[in-house]
Amino acid sequence: MNIIDVLIEQSPALIIAIPLLGAFLMPLVSRINSTVRNIFGLLVLCLTGFFVGILASDVLANGPRLYIFGAKDLAVPMVRILFEVDSMSIFMALITMVLAFITLIYSWSFMKDHDGLDKYYTLVLLLITSTLGMELTGDIFNFFVFLEISCIASCALIAFWISEGEALEAAFKYIVVSAIGALFVLFAIGLLYAQYNALNIATLANVLKYTFLDKIILVLLLVVLGMKAGLVPMHMWLPDSYGRAPPSVTLIIMGATLASFYGVLRVIFTLYGNVLSTTMRFSIPLNVLVGWILITLAIISIIVGVAMALVQSDFMRLIGFSAVAEVGYMFLAIGAGIAALGTPYATTALQGGILHLLNDALDIGLLFLVAGAVYYITKKRSLDDISGLARNMKYTTVFFVIGLLAVVGMPPLNGFASKFLIYESVYQLNPILSIVAILCSILMLAVFVKVFYAVFMGPELPAFKNVTEAPRSMLLAMGVVAALMIFIGLFPNLVIDALVKPAADALLNHAQYIGTVVGGV
């Protein structure tokens, strides 16, 4: 057994352990000086990224991988904590790592002038840990624990600019909804344990019967995770907190949001995978019902998100509302995929949704980075107070244009590739779905053209005559995201074949996920 095999075998635990350890070492390291602290943070992420990378190459080649804490094999599977990593989890972990790297590089310049940065980086690493934990774990109680950690870390980060009352308000609203949501998840976990005497997802999925209690559990998990992912009408915390958190960390808070979205996928496709085709009253199968519930909420999300974004005047809050709409697109694709499970276009819709997850993280992320750069330079949030920055901030303008075109799905950028797949699959379920999706992407264009005008064009106000370009590390972070977006836009097939297809197959093939644990007993 060579060293790489050992590393791969241990990597699920190390992916969690390294950033967690790094988080708690951070205050100590920060005492030396800021350069060492920055390098230490990068080092921790590089190490984590390395393990995610080798784990990804292994999982994509050889199928799901199991890690059992505290034992070599599965003697008593229900009492061990399991990490089960399949292509979907590793896809999410890769996205999280990309967002984490960009956050870190961006933070170097962006947060330079603030104090309390040791706590800031500790929280950032903690949030990354918890997001990765939610994505890799195979144990539902473990999922709850990481959900709570991410909730605490995000809340503290949202309130990081504690001198602003609004940041505190946003953080309080966030923690109220997430704490209540998390408690309902715990309640659902209790119900699951009461019925099946097990806590790991694969074992539960194997024995799940779809009793009356299981219906309650399904609703609780769907609604809570949907709320954490930002579905309308439970989205109101999202623009508040995205708009008030430091823009540098919005990316990883978004990573945690996407992890909740992943939770929805895991619950529906894996936990309820065996019972999805159960026929209920009026001979409606469960998958159709759940699919249409998600589609309805998704359509409302898209419309409300875009419509509200159109009238916002706060730059970051506006992006927050458009993030709600983007989440709606993902839920639309996934909902159509569930409702039409088994047809060829369901697979296309699912792939479109999963690709859109990656694109959403990059597009909205880039826009937040640009918003952060604008805030860093002008110290203004309202679109009404900013004007004519394109004259002095050329690179930022170019990055914003790329983000704008991508987020509305203009060819040939990445947003178009995923929206193309979504439009051309969901119309087969019902034509109205594609119509609304296309229409709202045009509205999204109007939203961001307004921002483009307000921030970068328009007359040169005297207050901004002497503004300079954003610092180099911020430009580097934006450039990396923009390059990734252009790459995905030009070669969507490469990304779909390498990452998205395996992830969609892993979701559809829940028997393999279950078999990895249950077969091993």
Added chain:
Amino acid sequence: MDVLGLSELLVRIILGTLGLATFGIIFGLFYIGIDRKLSAHMQGRIGPPFRQPFRDVAKLFTKENIIPDHAIPWIFNLSPLIGLIATISILLYLPLGGFPPLFASGGDLIVILYLLIIPSLALVIGGFSSGSPYAIIGAQREMATMIAYEFPLAVLIITVAWNLLQKGITNVFSFSTIAAAPVWNQVAGPLGFIGFAILLFVLLLVTPAELSKIPFDSPEAETELAGGLLVEYSGRNLAMYYLTDGVKTVVMASIIVALFFPYNLSPFIGLGSYTGIIIDVLFYLLKVFLVILFSVTLIRVSIARLKIDQIVYTYWIPLTLASLVGLILVMWDQNIVQWFS
């Protein structure tokens, strides 16, 4: 792909782009000339000669290309160019003159729907970047108009594709599929026919807004905004917008022809080879002319300009409802016929 195939593809791309750009510009300007002449006659004027648009463009190239003080030069200069190029690129995906599209497997209806946004977007961004209050008001009106007409347009495109899908056809968004199975042949009964007739009517009314013609030209509104988003443009930049307008006219008319009248004359009268091709091309040009006559010329001489909120209302309430009715009729079409048979 081998070297030979690759080089052939390259030659096709280069020659196709050059050839279709020439075609689009010449016929675009020509149709604008016809439109101006005809509308002048309808209003009891003599009107300019047919070749007036060519002269206009030639003259604009010799004029000074003024960049205003408040403008952001690089955006101001780039946007007319991008708009024109994007419009030209649509031509390569469209069936023109009775021929199949040059790159049928390179882009479909959804791609074209999005590429059609780019010229309008270029206008908007150019208007915003020129820094004149008139242009800014015009640009935001253009954006609102774009939102407005995109709703019925989306309904129409999805309906056409969905109807084909119900007949078990694959690649329904592709133009070669649509040309092979014209919509009128795909209806089962009168309901479907009425549905598609409504959709055709809606599309004919979307066209003037897409081309910023009266009554939907409030972004340019010479009388109140002094030319709106083009107010600061001059010289070769304005010539680019002029050309874009011409090419876009051909593009929109060709889309209507391809979606609703993809028929050729040669199979009917049984002419082969070159004569057949010439007849088809002439017939296609005639169809394009008729579409422009009905959706641009006749409408713009008979109706006065609408206010911007009236434009949004017109498209979002009456026309969207009409197109949704069309969609529902097409959806019911099959069922009704089955009930009665």
Added chain:
Amino acid sequence: MIEYIPFIAVVTMIFIGLYAVLFRRNLIKIVIGISIIESGVNLFLITLGYREGGVAPIFTSLPPGTTYPAGMVLPVPQALTLTSIVIGVAVLALMLSLVMHIYRKYGTLDVRKIRRLKE
């Protein structure tokens, strides 16, 4: 009937907590409401693991005559509850400190007045 009482208590506590969160205006009372929901959920978990006449699930020094494992209460729910209590304390502390700071900035604890972020 008597064995259902804990479950009734659980549901009652969750509803009392939700009532406080939804209809009380004071931020502290909202926090208390969340705390009550949390106690309700914890009570639920503990109740799940209860066995009549069971002893604590500790292997060493079991009372003589205890059957294993039927004579012990379930250990897993207890572990879950402990974890959940620890997390709950952290969330509670964070919420209370936020409330404190909000009072400094806004000068009020009325939830209806703490809404600068709206629309």
Added chain:
Amino acid sequence: MFSLESGSGFWNPILWIFIFFIAFLLFYGIRGFGKSAYKKDTDQTKAFLSGNEESSAEEMHVKASNLYWGFTTSMKTVYTELRKMHTGNASDYVLWFVIILAFLFLIIGVM
């Protein structure tokens, strides 16, 4: 290989980029034939305001919140409702959550 196929249509970004690039070269060349000179720093480069005096930059600035007047006006009823929905009250956030929870309990419970 580069063409994205959805089963209902195609999209080939590389091809489009090629077309775009060639058309760009062509029209950039054609544009080069046009006259590029103009008289800098004269009245020619002032914004056209129908003969009115030009005001300061702040006053000429059309603010972002004033854009899309036509759209928001014709959608006024929708926006009033949406604004009413976003109260910003933390209790209402939880209320929406409970409403959706109850609603889905009803739907999935009945089915």
